[in-house]
Amino acid sequence: MIKLVIQRLALGCLLLLAASALIFFGIEILPGDAAQAVLGRSATAEALANLRAEMGLGRPAIVRYFEWLGGVVRGDLGVALTNGVDITSALADRFSKTLFLAFWAALISVPLAIFLGLLAVRFRDRWPDKMISAITLTLISVPEFIVGYVIMFFVAVKWQLLNPLSIVTANMGVFERLEAILLPVLVLTFVVLAQMMRMTRAAILNVMESAYIETAELKGLSRFEIIARHAFPNSIAPVVNVVMLNMAYLIVGVVVVEVVFNYPGMGQYLVDHVTKRDVPVVQAAGLIFAAVYILFNMFADIISILANPRLRHPK
Amino acid sequence: MSKELDHYSNEVAKGRMSRRDFMGRATALGVSAVVAESMLATSAQASTPNKGGHFSMGISGGESTASLDPATVTNDVGQSAGRMTGDTLVNVNADGTIDPRLAESFEPSEGGLVWTFKIRQGVKFHNGNTMTVDDVVKTLQRHSNEDSQSGALGIMRGISTIEADGDSVKLTLTSANADLPYLMSDYHLVIQPDGGMNTPADGIGTGPYRITSEEPGVRYAFERFEDHWDPSVGHYDTAEILFINDETSRTAALQSGQVHFINRVPPRTAGLFNRAPNVEVRATAGKGHYVFIMHTDTAPFDNKDLRLALKYAINREEMVEKVLAGYGEIGNDLPVNETYPLFDTEIPQREHSLEMARQHYEASGHDGSPIILSASEVAFPGAMDAAALFQQSCQAAGIPLEIQREPSDGYWSEVWNVKPFCASYWGGRPVQDQMYSVAYLSSADWNDTRFSSPEFDALLIEARAELDLERRFELYSQMGYLLREDGGLINPMFNQFLDGTSANVAGWENDPNGSMMNGFVGVRTWFS
Numbered sequence: 001m002i003k004l005v006i007q008r009l010a011l012g013c014l015l016l017l018a019a020s021a022l023i024f025f026g027i028e029i030l031p032g033d034a035a036q037a038v039l040g041r042s043a044t045a046e047a048l049a050n051l052r053a054e055m056g057l058g059r060p061a062i063v064r065y066f067e068w069l070g071g072v073v074r075g076d077l078g079v080a081l082t083n084g085v086d087i088t089s090a091l092a093d094r095f096s097k098t099l100f101l102a103f104w105a106a107l108i109s110v111p112l113a114i115f116l117g118l119l120a121v122r123f124r125d126r127w128p129d130k131m132i133s134a135i136t137l138t139l140i141s142v143p144e145f146i147v148g149y150v151i152m153f154f155v156a157v158k159w160q161l162l163n164p165l166s167i168v169t170a171n172m173g174v175f176e177r178l179e180a181i182l183l184p185v186l187v188l189t190f191v192v193l194a195q196m197m198r199m200t201r202a203a204i205l206n207v208m209e210s211a212y213i214e215t216a217e218l219k220g221l222s223r224f225e226i227i228a229r230h231a232f233p234n235s236i237a238p239v240v241n242v243v244m245l246n247m248a249y250l251i252v253g254v255v256v257v258e259v260v261f262n263y264p265g266m267g268q269y270l271v272d273h274v275t276k277r278d279v280p281v282v283q284a285a286g287l288i289f290a291a292v293y294i295l296f297n298m299f300a301d302i303i304s305i306l307a308n309p310r311l312r313h314p315k
Numbered sequence: 316m317s318k319e320l321d322h323y324s325n326e327v328a329k330g331r332m333s334r335r336d337f338m339g340r341a342t343a344l345g346v347s348a349v350v351a352e353s354m355l356a357t358s359a360q361a362s363t364p365n366k367g368g369h370f371s372m373g374i375s376g377g378e379s380t381a382s383l384d385p386a387t388v389t390n391d392v393g394q395s396a397g398r399m400t401g402d403t404l405v406n407v408n409a410d411g412t413i414d415p416r417l418a419e420s421f422e423p424s425e426g427g428l429v430w431t432f433k434i435r436q437g438v439k440f441h442n443g444n445t446m447t448v449d450d451v452v453k454t455l456q457r458h459s460n461e462d463s464q465s466g467a468l469g470i471m472r473g474i475s476t477i478e479a480d481g482d483s484v485k486l487t488l489t490s491a492n493a494d495l496p497y498l499m500s501d502y503h504l505v506i507q508p509d510g511g512m513n514t515p516a517d518g519i520g521t522g523p524y525r526i527t528s529e530e531p532g533v534r535y536a537f538e539r540f541e542d543h544w545d546p547s548v549g550h551y552d553t554a555e556i557l558f559i560n561d562e563t564s565r566t567a568a569l570q571s572g573q574v575h576f577i578n579r580v581p582p583r584t585a586g587l588f589n590r591a592p593n594v595e596v597r598a599t600a601g602k603g604h605y606v607f608i609m610h611t612d613t614a615p616f617d618n619k620d621l622r623l624a625l626k627y628a629i630n631r632e633e634m635v636e637k638v639l640a641g642y643g644e645i646g647n648d649l650p651v652n653e654t655y656p657l658f659d660t661e662i663p664q665r666e667h668s669l670e671m672a673r674q675h676y677e678a679s680g681h682d683g684s685p686i687i688l689s690a691s692e693v694a695f696p697g698a699m700d701a702a703a704l705f706q707q708s709c710q711a712a713g714i715p716l717e718i719q720r721e722p723s724d725g726y727w728s729e730v731w732n733v734k735p736f737c738a739s740y741w742g743g744r745p746v747q748d749q750m751y752s753v754a755y756l757s758s759a760d761w762n763d764t765r766f767s768s769p770e771f772d773a774l775l776i777e778a779r780a781e782l783d784l785e786r787r788f789e790l791y792s793q794m795g796y797l798l799r800e801d802g803g804l805i806n807p808m809f810n811q812f813l814d815g816t817s818a819n820v821a822g823w824e825n826d827p828n829g830s831m832m833n834g835f836v837g838v839r840t841w842f843s
Contacts, residue, residue, distance in 0.1 A: 031725035038380070043466075047465065050461075084516070153567070156567060156573075164567040260564055262568075272380050275724065276380040
């Protein structure tokens with residue numbers, strides 16, 4: 001078990017290294033550089049040259065990459081090329097906001113999706129099942145920015161119940177923050193609900209064909225009890241995989257929702273810096289995103305192993 | 316007296332309409348100036364600004380890469396932040412005259428070759444220090460010395476020495492310039508302690524607000540600076556700028572009252588938006604223009620007849636109506652219009668004429684191969700639509716125009732000023748000299764039409780040094796005729812600035828120098 005974790009971690013580090021190289025040289029290929037992006041159209045040749053020299057863009061790409069890598073190994077992410085802000089502290093702030101949003105969205109959507117999945121199995125092929133599928137599939141089929149705008153229009157503009165923008169500042173209390181992120185949490189829940197619900201439903205239905213379910217039925221257990229106590233624990237592995245995938249999505253893939261509700265998370269931060277060719281920031285953010293995916297995947301694997309006696313005690 | 320005029324005079328009193336606009340409307344309604352003035356006087360008593368409140372601005376055009384260093388500001392957020400926290404030596408008024416700010420007065424000598432700015436005394440920086448002549452000198456030096464990264468470097472180029480002279484700053488130019496004071500109003504040239512040599516991005520200036528929180532890409536927060544030298548500005552207790560780049564979110568935020576001001580109201584929905592309660596769309600005729608530019612030194616655009624054919628083929632009215640939804644004025648293939656001082660309104664408007672287009676196209680002897688127009692939506696909002704309209708009207712005149720869609724990322728470095736025929740925009744400058752100097756002088760930094768006319772250059776240099784206004788007007792008029800006929804600029808439309816405010820925002824004035832009251836919305840407005 002421990003050996004497996006260590007193996008996966010080592011592999012993860014290699015993946016991170018590969019990802020950082022890909023990101024770095026990917027940005028190098030893009031037209032223009034940070035100096036040009038910062039000065040914009042009004043750049044004169046002299047100003048460009050001066051800024052390039054200050055940013056150190058004159059040196060070969062490979063040298064800059066290894067310098068950056070050396071810094072990361074020492075735990076120093078450097079400063080942003082564009083505005084000289086310390087990347088570690090800026091990222092920590094943005095990342096904590098992203099986590100805050102993702103945490104609440106997951107806290108609502110994961111239990112809700114699993115419960116709806118169980119409910120759908122209980123009433124399989126009857127109207128509650130069909131309704132749950134229809135509603136969640138409709139919500140996932142509409143692009144998230146449209147869902148966002150529609151909710152914003154009714155809740156914020158028409159009925160004026162909440163503010164349309166999720167502005168979160170340092171001096172806000174927890175409840176104020178929760179109120180501010182209510183709308184994006186709602187939209188994110190809609191976006192991730194369907195896949196988790198459908199997976200729960202499918203995995204349980206798969207198990208429901210087994211002989212021990214028949215035994216449980218003959219024993220006289222109620223239908224919901226059978227699903228919750230016997231079928232669900234045995235279908236946990238595929239469900240956990242999908243849950244982890246969606247949680248990773250909640251952290252790295254929410255840029256559209258961030259833009260719609262103007263929420264200051266990682267997504268917008270990354271996009272801004274890509275347009276400005278701010279390599280160190282993009283690298284750092286890319287590393288974090290890659291790490292999130294790798295960690296969640298590892299987590300899902302470990303839970304699958306723990307949930308499966310045959311994998312837990314290999315012969 | 317008409318009810319309408321009563322309504323307008325109340326609007327002035329509430330600060331929703333400027334005095335100049337009112338006089339214009341009054342004249343249009345056939346009321347004599349004397350009567351109109353007296354009407355204003357009665358309702359103006361209620362117009363003293365209220366102090367207090369929290370003013371929230373939702374502004375598009377900023378990123379998390381933003382810095383408060385005035386030298387690297389390129390967008391609306393940075394410009395407004397600079398206006399809130401700092402002052403320049405002078406400002407340009409809405410009517411094109413100059414308002415002395417940190418310079419108390421200024422005067423030319425040696426025929427416009429030397430300019431002396433008398434610096435205001437007793438002005439405090441937010442850090443408690445008193446502004447000195449030295450701070451001013453150093454600021455101007457930082458934007459013009461050889462390792463400057465400033466966006467103002469281009470306009471500072473004509474200044475050869477900057478030196479302190481008692482309580483004044485003396486600028487010596489390489490050649491005489493009658494418009495030099497206008498250059499000092501540039502939003503990059505915010506006076507900073509020690510010229511911002513050491514800590515350019517700390518946001519400390521002499522402005523009416525001091526910055527209290529800086530989160531690039533999210534929010535800047537401000538509070539009133541009680542020691543500000545000019546009590547007639549800075550009416551809110553606190554203010555904030557929220558970075559809102561999504562236009563639907565921005566308009567929703569204004570409608571719901573979460574913010575009191577937004578910039579860049581989308582033209583297509585501005586009419587509908589204006590009908591919403593508690594919201595007012597402020598449309599300002601300005602100097603910005605959406606254009607198509609041809610390199611006059613590259614075939615086939617080096618042919619004057621071909622250029623004229625394209626100029627006649629474009630349907631200006633249709634573009635203003637469809638691309639700008641009516642929020643604009645037609646252009647006349649010049650980068651300047653009547654909002655500029657000394658503009659000759661007698662220069663005839665070029666009309667849409669397929670007949671003329673056909674004639675010039677035939678005269679050009681073009682071989683009939685497709686003429687490629689590069690365009691992208693980032694050139695200006697609606698650029699692809701405008702290109703398509705242009706293509707259609709060219710087709711009607713028998714000109715084979717073809718649109719090449721370019722990627723928006725990298726457009727300003729790979730397409731604009733590189734490809735010979737592309738869509739673009741210009742933001743305008745305070746005076747004609749500056750507009751022509753940045754882009755139409757043959758040696759200009761951004762001569763994006765590769766326009767090279769010794770005659771035009773000579774006129775521009777002569778006009779720049781000319782202190783006699785009538786003569787300058789004459790020279791600018793000649794230049795206008797020349798460029799309109801010969802230049803590589805196809806200017807179908809001047810776009811209006813579209814801003815939105817809550818109905819309770821008073822003190823608004825339409826300022827053709829820039830959107831957001833030229834950036835001063837947070838500085839000069841108040842809650843009624």
